[in-house]
Amino acid sequence: MGNKQFKLTKLALALGVTVSLAGCFSDNDNNVDIQPPPEPTQKVATPPTDQVVEKQAGSFSIVVTDSQGQPLSDDVSATISFTSDNAASVLSTAGAALTDEDRAATGGSFAFTVGAIPETGLSFDFVVTAEGFLSNSGTVEISTTETDVADQIRLTARTLxxxxDAAPIIAATSTLEDLAGEGVTTSYSADGGLAIEGADSITLTQDLDAEKNKNKAAGGVAVTLENGTVFRDADNNVLESVPTLTVAYFANEATRSESEQDGVAAQDSSLDAFPGGLALTVAEDPNNADDTAREGSFTTGGFVAIELVDENGTKVDNFGDGAIKVAMKVDKKTINTCPMTYEGDDLSAEAVAAVAEAEGTGLFANGVCTQAADTRQVQVNDIFPVWSYDEDAGKWSFESYGVVKADADENAATHDVAVSVNHLSYWNLDFFTYIIDAEKCDDRRLSFDIVDANDQPSQVYADVLVEANSYRLLIxxxxxxxxxxxxxxxxxxFEVKLKMMKDGVNILxxxxxGDNVTVGGASDGEATAVTFTNLCDLNNGTLKLTTAPASNIVKPLTPQFVCNNNDTADVPATPVSTPTIAQLFRGGRFVKTFYPSGQFDVTLEGGDDAAYTVRYKNPNNNTWFTQAIEANTTAATLDIPVPCAITDQPVTGTGGN
Structure with missing residues (x-):
């Protein structure tokens, strides 16, 4: 007999046919060696358990939007920096030390974790920048009871x-040559600075459109550069080339505050873009390291951002011994929370400061109002403190005092305040008042409960809004x-109105x-704004809403790693759940953040026509995914596709009876 081959077919395997021969396969009659059949194998995908990260003690996420509250597009790259001394406590979503990649994001979503939360809690100051936008800053606080928190930061485009129907914010970027106008030419050299021929100065003016801002706001700004101005960077080096000028103006919406009805509120406000917010901490004496920090609030007359940037991206920081002039128009309806009149003719910063801070008669100390005062609308000759913002540190500092003057047009809706500035940043006309009598608040904080119309703990995605003329705080x-x-x-x-906002409608x-509440009245199901002369009265109190969800829909979601190459395997891997950070959006607006270790529940409102989406992150890198979710109780998964190892492994489970 010739050579023989013995083949164990898949059919034979399926039928349980086996051959057991000791030693080598041998046909004793014919003395022919028969080789054992090749062991059958299959491609098996390994479950992505190696991708799962350890859940940390807490988390925070930051959503970056434009000035109208819309998320940044995916082609805009934003960068975040932490300016607090404890910045090293911020970890990536994988629980590791931050890298440059962790500090960058496209689409406007950042997410971070912390490894431990002390009893005193954690507070992180941060600054967000993005190409084509002015920077902004904020602060997040994590405590042992609020372990997973979020914030939203608005960036303003350099040209806007x-x-x-948008918030009263305008911005323009221009070359100095374009600003010169007909018959005027400009040139620049490191030795001579800005040379203007045909005029003594050039000005970029930004005024609000009166028709667009009827019953909303009034104001504007003019930034003037004089002949001979020298441009220097942060290291005091003189720029070699002429920069372009960006000026953005943010109105204080005093007119809207005076005219707005209790049942509504602006869904987007220029004050929402205020760097660092209007509730903040400043030092009463910035030159005294031992001085007690004052925690309080700004009421603003409006603010302006000024940037000069050359062709290499180098920013102008200062003007050497020179300065530029900033003239702001202030809405006549602006509230003055620290009224003090200046009667002198000398409008120099030194002369005004001497009166503002005079012992016994002055109401100010380094821009801070030090005494309780009856508020009124701003008037001609009022002293108005001027503050500047360090965008790298995310902090406001007092600069000088301005004096309110009458507009040349006596029928104008604004007064004028002009100041000279020797460095560039946000510039802000502000009255800063700190909490003088806060015994009703716990460590300058107050907490309260929220119930719906059925007196049940609220599950409504509503925002707490506190407003006054020239002030706004949205939680x-x-x-x-x-x-x-x-x-x-x-x-x-100072006196404020409180509302609960949903989709631009008040539902309070x-x-x-509450024990200290002396406002409000019987429940009547009608929306109103409740006025507090001392908001600390609300501490440990309860707010009631006029609405309740038709039903609360609890939807289980599971973030999980899924092998993106499962289709190439004979045996696909099962998904593996993982801790990650997820952000819930309702109608395109950010409403909630989650940091689950596996399956978690989101509460959606029954009868709600708004579309819900979830944005969630691969915890091991900066890849974000967005998924629409249906408002029903059906469980859904948030899949994170990852490549998985695929190996050849013996076929199992083929034995016979």
């Missing part, structure tokens, strides 16, 4: 024309890990209760 649903509660840091010491009932 106000839309018809979004995303700021509260528990929708049934609200917390204020640095509550204002008149019934406000």
């Amino acid at each position: 024309e106000q839309a018809e 979004g649903a995303y700021n509260r890990s528990d929708l049934t509660k609200g917390t204020f840091r640095n509550p204002p010491s 009932d008149n019934a406000v209760t």
